[in-house]
Amino acid sequence: MSQVIARADADSMPSVTTERGERAVFCGLTSIIWLHRRIQDAFFLVVGSRTCAHLLQSAAGVMIFAEPRFATAILGERDLAGMADCHEELDRVVSELLERRPDIRRLFLVGSCPSEVIKLDLANAATRLQGVHENRLRISAFSGSGIETTFTQGEDQCLASMVPDLPAAPEESQRLMVVGTIADIIEDQFRRHFAQLGITDVDFFPAARADNLPSVGPGTRVILAQPYVSDTVSALVKRGAKLISAPYPLGIEGTLAWFQAAAAEWGHSPESVQEALAIPIARAQKSLAKARESLQGRTLHFLPDSQLELPLARFLRDECGMSLIEVATPFLDQTLMAEELKRLGSEVSIVEGSDLDSALARVRASRPDLTVCGMGIANPLEAEGLRTKWSIELIFTPIQGFDQVADLAGLFARPLTRERQLEVGSWS
Amino acid sequence: MELTLWTYEGPPHVGAIRVAASMREVHLVLHAPQGDTYADLLFTMIEREGRRPPVTWTTFQARDLGSSTAEMVIETLQGACERYQPQVLLVAESCTGELIQDQPGALAKGAGLSAPVIPIEMAAYTRKENWGASETFYQLVRGLLAGQVPKPGEERAPRSPDQAPSVNILGPTKLGFRCRDDVVEVRRLLESMGVRVNVVAPLDATPRDLLRIPEADANINLAPEVSDLTCEWLRRQFKQPTISTVPLGWGATRDFIAEVIETLGLDIDADTVGESRLPWYSRSVDSTYLTGKRVFIFADGTHALAAARMARDEMGFEVVGLGTYSRERARDVRALASEYGLEALITDDYLAVERAVTELQPELVLGTQMERHIAKRLGIPCAVISTPAHVQDYPARYSPQMGFEGSNVIFDTWVHPLIMGLEEHLLTMFRDDFEFNDDAVPSHLGGEGGGAQQTDNVTPMNPAEPGAVAWAVSAEKELRKIPFFVRGKARRNTEHFAQEQGLSVIDVETLYEAKAHFSR
Numbered sequence: 012m013s014q015v016i017a018r019a020d021a022d023s024m025p026s027v028t029t030e031r032g033e034r035a036v037f038c039g040l041t042s043i044i045w046l047h048r049r050i051q052d053a054f055f056l057v058v059g060s061r062t063c064a065h066l067l068q069s070a071a072g073v074m075i076f077a078e079p080r081f082a083t084a085i086l087g088e089r090d091l092a093g094m095a096d097c098h099e100e101l102d103r104v105v106s107e108l109l110e111r112r113p114d115i116r117r118l119f120l121v122g123s124c125p126s127e128v129i130k131l132d133l134a135n136a137a138t139r140l141q142g143v144h145e146n147r148l149r150i151s152a153f154s155g156s157g158i159e160t161t162f163t164q165g166e167d168q169c170l171a172s173m174v175p176d177l178p179a180a181p182e183e184s185q186r187l188m189v190v191g192t193i194a195d196i197i198e199d200q201f202r203r204h205f206a207q208l209g210i211t212d213v214d215f216f217p218a219a220r221a222d223n224l225p226s227v228g229p230g231t232r233v234i235l236a237q238p239y240v241s242d243t244v245s246a247l248v249k250r251g252a253k254l255i256s257a258p259y260p261l262g263i264e265g266t267l268a269w270f271q272a273a274a275a276e277w278g279h280s281p282e283s284v285q286e287a288l289a290i291p292i293a294r295a296q297k298s299l300a301k302a303r304e305s306l307q308g309r310t311l312h313f314l315p316d317s318q319l320e321l322p323l324a325r326f327l328r329d330e331c332g333m334s335l336i337e338v339a340t341p342f343l344d345q346t347l348m349a350e351e352l353k354r355l356g357s358e359v360s361i362v363e364g365s366d367l368d369s370a371l372a373r374v375r376a377s378r379p380d381l382t383v384c385g386m387g388i389a390n391p392l393e394a395e396g397l398r399t400k401w402s403i404e405l406i407f408t409p410i411q412g413f414d415q416v417a418d419l420a421g422l423f424a425r426p427l428t429r430e431r432q433l434e435v436g437s438w439s
Numbered sequence: 440m441e442l443t444l445w446t447y448e449g450p451p452h453v454g455a456i457r458v459a460a461s462m463r464e465v466h467l468v469l470h471a472p473q474g475d476t477y478a479d480l481l482f483t484m485i486e487r488e489g490r491r492p493p494v495t496w497t498t499f500q501a502r503d504l505g506s507s508t509a510e511m512v513i514e515t516l517q518g519a520c521e522r523y524q525p526q527v528l529l530v531a532e533s534c535t536g537e538l539i540q541d542q543p544g545a546l547a548k549g550a551g552l553s554a555p556v557i558p559i560e561m562a563a564y565t566r567k568e569n570w571g572a573s574e575t576f577y578q579l580v581r582g583l584l585a586g587q588v589p590k591p592g593e594e595r596a597p598r599s600p601d602q603a604p605s606v607n608i609l610g611p612t613k614l615g616f617r618c619r620d621d622v623v624e625v626r627r628l629l630e631s632m633g634v635r636v637n638v639v640a641p642l643d644a645t646p647r648d649l650l651r652i653p654e655a656d657a658n659i660n661l662a663p664e665v666s667d668l669t670c671e672w673l674r675r676q677f678k679q680p681t682i683s684t685v686p687l688g689w690g691a692t693r694d695f696i697a698e699v700i701e702t703l704g705l706d707i708d709a710d711t712v713g714e715s716r717l718p719w720y721s722r723s724v725d726s727t728y729l730t731g732k733r734v735f736i737f738a739d740g741t742h743a744l745a746a747a748r749m750a751r752d753e754m755g756f757e758v759v760g761l762g763t764y765s766r767e768r769a770r771d772v773r774a775l776a777s778e779y780g781l782e783a784l785i786t787d788d789y790l791a792v793e794r795a796v797t798e799l800q801p802e803l804v805l806g807t808q809m810e811r812h813i814a815k816r817l818g819i820p821c822a823v824i825s826t827p828a829h830v831q832d833y834p835a836r837y838s839p840q841m842g843f844e845g846s847n848v849i850f851d852t853w854v855h856p857l858i859m860g861l862e863e864h865l866l867t868m869f870r871d872d873f874e875f876n877d878d879a880v881p882s883h884l885g886g887e888g889g890g891a892q893q894t895d896n897v898t899p900m901n902p903a904e905p906g907a908v909a910w911a912v913s914a915e916k917e918l919r920k921i922p923f924f925v926r927g928k929a930r931r932n933t934e935h936f937a938q939e940q941g942l943s944v945i946d947v948e949t950l951y952e953a954k955a956h957f958s959r
Contacts, residue, residue, distance in 0.1 A: 033515070034498040038474025058440075060534035060563060065449040066477045085441045088564040091538070100440035107442055124472040124535035127501070157474025158501040158535070368495075368522060387479030387491065394489030 024352050025359040027343060032366025035385055036316055036341055037403075038157030039165025040123065041070050045406060046169055046217070047080045049192045052116035053221045055081040056108060057155065058101065058133060059123030070403070080115070082108065086125055097131050098139070105140055105150075115148055117221035119169060122154035149176060149221065161341040163239035163318050163406065166192060170217060173224065174246035180228030186212040187273055188225055188252065190244070191237025194409035195219070201236075201260075201412060207287050208274050227252050232276045234269065236260060236411060238351075239318040241344045258350040260411045261319075261419065262326030263295045268350070291413035299330065302420035305427050307332035309380035312373075315339040315365045316385045316402040321351040323383070323405070324359070331420050335359055336379050339370065381423060398426040445789045445809055447764035447827060451561040452533045453478050454571025458579065458665075459529055460492035461612040461641040465579075466525035466554075468516050470508075470543045471533035473498040485830050486614055495519040497536075504539065512543045513550050520552045526646040527583070528554040529575065534563035557582040567787075569664040569739070569765060572612060576641055577668040583649045588676045595678045598656055604703040605635040605655045606682065609669055610662030611642040616742065616826045618642055618662070620839035625661065625686060628842045632699060632712055641665075653677045657702050661685065661841075663741055664765055687745030689717045689753050689846040715843035717850045721753055732857070733928075735760035735801035737784065737792050737810050738825030740768020742840075744775055746805050746824050751779065753846070754853065760784065760799050762792065789813075800928035803857060808832070818923070820856035824849075858924060908937045911946040918950065932957045 040063055043055045057063045064083035071079075084104045089095040101120075109115065118140075120133040133152035141150045153172035155165040170190065180186060187210060189201065198215050205213050214225030215236075231252035233244060238259055248254060257272035258265045270288060271281045285292070311333045313320040320340040327333040338355070339362035345352070355361075362370070374382055374397065382392055382399045389399040400423055410419040452469060459467035460482050469475070476496050482488040495518065497511045520528060530547045544558025559578050561571055589595075598604065608625060611618035619642075626636050637655035638648050652658075652673065657680045660670040670681040680702050686695035696709050720726060734756045736746045743763045750756040761776045762784025763769065769785045776783035784795055793813045796804060804814040804821040808829045814821035823832050824840075839845040910918070921929050929950075936953035937945050 033476075033496055034473050035476045035479065035496075036473060037477055038472070040474070041477075061443075061446060061448075061450040061567065062452075062475060062534050062563070064443045064446045065453065066474065068445050069449075069477055069481055079444060083443045085443050086564065087441060090440055091564055095440070097440070104440050104442050124474070125538060128504070128535055128538045156501075157472040158499065158504065161473065368518070385480075387476060387483050390483040390487060390489060391491045 023357055025338075025355050025357060025361045027361045027363055030339075030362055030364040030366040030369070032364075033368065034161070034315075034341070034365040035367045035387055036365070037070060037162040037385070038066070038124070039155035039160025039162065039168060040066060040121065040157075041162055041403075042155060042165030042169065043067065043081050043121065044071050045192055046166060049219065050117070050217050050221050051219055052114065053080065053119060054108065054112060054115045054117070055119045055121050056105065057081065057083040057121045057123055058126045058131060059083055059086065059121075059156075060125045061085055063123045063125075080112075086129075091129065097129075098136055101136055102140065102143070109144065109148075117148055118150045119172070120150065120152040121169075122152065122156050122159075124156045124158050127154060127156045127158055151176070161318075162316060163237070164342070166237070167240045167242050170240060170243040171246045173217070173221070174227070174243060174250065177224050177250070178226040179250075180226035180230055182229055184212065184228075185230040185232065185276070186214060186226070187276070188214045188216055188227065188231050188233050188247070189236050190216050190233055190240050190247070191235055192217060193236045193411055197236075197409050197411050197415065200414060204270060204288060204291070204412075205273075208270070208277070208279060208284060210274065210277050229253075232273070234273045235347065237319075238322060238344075238347055239342075241347055244347065256350055258325070258354060259319075259322035261322045262330045263292060263299070263413060263416055264329060265322060265326060266295075266411070266413050266416075267292065288413070295413040295416040298414075298417035299420055302417055302424040303331050305424035306420060308334065309427065310334050310336050310377070311423075312336045312377065312379040312382045313338045313340070314370055314374070314382060314384040314388065315341040315362070316383070317406055318342060319402070319405055320383070321348055321355065321361070325351055325354050326419070327423060329354070330416075331423070333381075333423075336377050337362060337373065339363070339365065341365065381426060383423075398430055400426055443788075447787050447789075447807065447809065448568035449478070449481075450534055450563055451566045451568060451571025451574070452531055452563065453481070454568040454573070454665075455529065455531050455559055455561065455575040456482075456492050456494055457568075457572045457612045457614050458575040458641045459494060460488070460614075462644050462646075464526040464645040464647070465493060465529060466519055466523045466527075467492075467494045467529040467531065468497075468512075468519050468543070468547070469494055469531055469533055470497045470499075470512050470515075470536035470541060472535045473500050475533045475535075482613060485828075486833050487830070488613070493523065493525070495523075508539055509541045509546060512541055512546050516543075516547050516550050516552060520554050525554050527579065528552060528556050529559060529579070530556055531559040531561050531575075532563070533561070537561065537563050555582075570767070572665045573668050576609075576665055577672060579646070580640075580649055580652065580669050581672060583646055584652065584676075587650075587653055589678075603633060603635045604705060605637040606699070606703070607637050607652050607655045607658045607679075608639045608661050609658050610660060610664075610666030611639065612662065612665055613642070614826065615662055615665070616739075616824070616828060616832070617838060617840045617845075620837055621661070621841040621845065623837070624839035624842035624844050625659070628686070628692075628696070628713055629699065632696070632705065632707060634699060634703065634705070653679070655679065657682050657699075659699075664739055664767065667767075685741055685745060686841045687742065687845065688749040688849070689715050689843065690748060691745055692842055692846060713843045715846050717753060717843075717846040720847075720850055721755065726755070726854075729854070729857075730755045732756045732803055733759045733799070733801045734803045734805055735796055735799055735810075736824075737762045737764075737795075737804075737806045739763060739807075740765035740772055742825035743772055744768070747775055747779065749846070749849065750805070750853075754850070756803070759801050760795055762786065762795070798931075800931055802924065803853065805853065817927070820858075820924075822852045822856055824852075908934050908942065909944050911944055914945045914947050914950050917947050929954070 090097050122133050137150045137152040151172045153168040227250045229251035233252045234255045255272050257269045260266040260269040271284045274284045324338045343363040386401045389401045392399050409415050459465050482492045497515045499508050530543050547556040611622050658670045659682045660666050673679045674681050682698050684695040684698045686692040696712050734750050740763045750758050758779050763772045764787040773783040804810050805824045807825050808827050811821045933953040
């Protein structure tokens with residue numbers, strides 16, 4: 012089922028193969044698990060089936076939150092048979108919800124596979140409900156369905172749905188907007204680094220509160236903290252923002268190049284940025300040494316999952332000395348990945364999409380030292396004697412920036428360290 | 440449309456996966472959109488399975504809709520047959536698959552596949568996980584045994600005297616509560632009675648094993664949520680009697696033994712079969728403090744019913760609340776609850792259960808992972824007795840719930856979260872003790888069920904407490920002297936009492952009046 016579709020600039024760019032077949036990935040609804048922690052006054056109402064509700068609680072793992080800020084309006088047979096007007100039912104459910112949660116300032120109606128297939132127009136519903144609840148809160152809609160989105164693309168759809176609500180920025184002011192959910196601690200670190208560079212006009216999107224939206228306009232310079240926000244970038248560019256092309260802030264080199272790309276818009280030279288950030292860079296180099304010992308020379312295979320695969324592969328090869336066997340990603344945006352593709356170079360083979368059984372057959376044939384994969388696949392590979400790192404942890408853990416470099420490498424080193432340490436029978 | 444936060448059961452196709460994943464030489468093709476594969480992790484993470492469930496998914500996306508989804512089904516079916524060469528291929532749809540009406544069952548029948556096909560209709564918008572497991576198991580057994588059904592009026596040949604009596608154990612599945620160990624325990628018990636276990640299914644059975652089901656003298660309906668329908672069909676078609684007592688608890692295990700003896704016509708003394716420590720542990724003076732402990736029970740039907748009986752008759756607790764999320768078992772649970780003077784709570788709304796627990800302020804909660812969570816928030820000790828369960832309820836150790844060893848395990852499991860007798864007295868006597876106070880967790884508890892733990896900053900469930908009655912400072916102070924593990928109940932009772940009496944302020948006298956009122 013594979014075919015080579017792009018071999019552009021074959022001398023310096025990786026070859027990209029597209030695969031079609033079974034895809035063992037989460038749908039975009041999964042993004043709600045981190046988005047509802049990031050945006051603290053938002054509620055995510057999935058309009059879907061029992062499967063959607065079950066996915067959310069299974070992927071969330073432990074039910075740490077008594078009453079989470081997400082829920083599912085489960086479609087029943089009456090809704091599908093047209094006996095109940097879906098829109099009236101939705102209005103009822105939303106009223107019920109808002110009565111319970113008067114603290115909510117933004118409600119997202121989240122589309123799912125069933126709601127998309129029956130063509131339930133949630134954007135329309137959001138507009139109608141906005142009219143009913145007027146000034147009390149903002150209501151918008153996006154799709155997290157598996158037929159439209161893969162895993163992290165749910166966040167992209169969510170952010171894109173908020174772009175029309177961003178206030179217009181005054182023409183003349185140049186501000187930086189960092190796009191993509193990152194941990195609070197990373198946001199604080201990044202603000203400090205930007206301040207060291209004399210850049211204080213910095214917004215983060217999404218922000219911790221949905222009623223505190225950054226403004227956007229021709230003076231807005233967008234830089235991405237996460238690689239999976241294609242539609243959000245398009246929407247921002249339509250509102251006049253300019254995208255800064257950069258690698259992602261993973262690893263020392265990635266983070267430095269990221270700050271250099273942003274600072275260039277403020278007229279700083281790459282050298283001056285390196286100088287200003289010399290202390291955290293030196294600290295990161297020191298901290299990385301131990302994990303690098305475990306990773307040096309080990310082979311690595313990425314199964315497609317989070318869209319973080321390319322920048323992670325670049326970091327693990329260039330800064331940790333790992334050797335890449337295959338880098339698969341569910342979806343490749345050539346523009347947003349341009350800097351990463353350039354750095355990865357022609358040695359690397361990239362697979363876009365998935366055909367699970369053949370991918371697993373390749374893993375079994377090459378037996379990499381480490382396979383990065385989704386949660387459903389990790390234990391079965393471990394049982395075959397292969398070490399794994401499940402990729403959802405890379406989304407839930409602060410891994411960006413200089414001071415997290417050792418933590419990031421540590422996530423990959425730990426399975427290998429554990430293998431050396433345990434004396435309890437064979438793994439395979 | 441129904442607003443849902445957490446669910447007790449997954450969708451019906453997850454039940455179908457449970458049956459397929461429990462068996463060997465079976466493969467399931469699911470027509471489902473990208474993302475539904477999350478279900479794999481239930482097995483590989485929660486139950487730490489070392490193999491992927493035997494499921495191939497079509498994982499269609501928007502671009503496939505309207506043109507090629509039916510082709511995808513056929514390609515997926517053919518690919519799965521070639522790669523896995525199953526003895527039987529099951530075909531089903533998830534909720535979205537059902538909407539696009541490709542009819543994969545019919546497609547499979549016409550696809551010239553090398554394996555026999557059994558299609559299963561999942562009714563995703565009306566049914567749930569346990570129904571899906573039950574339906575899948577039933578269709579599988581019926582599909583395989585249809586050719587063997589005796590003609591009407593044909594009598595079952597009596598067992599030849601040189602043949603050991605035998606039974607099938609039906610119902611245990613992956614992701615069932617302690618099924619792995621319960622099968623071992625029940626098999627051991629039966630073998631000690633000279634009864635041969637013919638087939639265990641779905642757990643670890645192959646389709647060829649299912650073909651041997653009619654050879655046994657009777658069927659044990661071990662997990663009625665999954666096996667009721669199948670046992671009933673086998674009883675009607677093959678005249679195989681069903682042994683329906685589930686051996687959960689000491690008394691139920693004895694009833695089970697009696698039913699096996701009766702059904703199979705065995706010549707043995709029931710009192711000589713097996714032994715349990717539960718009766719003596721429960722009668723020993725150390726257990727006196729268990730008397731009248733107020734317990735709240737919420738579980739699947741089978742475990743709720745069994746726990747209620749054990750709690751009252753074998754532990755000496757008082758059952759103050761009983762409920763289930765298994766609507767199929769609602770009638771049985773209602774009947775037992777009314778026998779206990781209670782109104783059963785039949786719901787799959789997690790918040791309704793939380794309201795009931797908050798209102799009742801029990802001293803022990805026996806429930807699922809959801810109730811563990813509710814109890815933790817309210818600072819009430821809790822033991823998990825049923826699915827849905829967390830990874831830690833799939834333990835490494837041998838830990839059955841059924842049979843006599845199961846009743847030993849349950850005794851320990853229910854007693855451990857409680858504050859033990861002497862500790863309870865000491866807490867009452869020396870309440871200002873700097874080590875023994877509200878914030879100190881009981882010495883034997885590593886955090887679980889200790890002082891109330893607020894884990895989130897969300898609005899509390901019931902912000903509107905009965906607000907009409909105010910507490911005098913002196914009464915509030917006196918209330919603080921009551922041990923924390925009964926204080927919630929005392930506060931609530933006193934407030935109810937004050938409201939009934941039309942009082943606007945609670946003073947120390949009211950507190951003791953209420954205490955006297957409620958201890959009548």
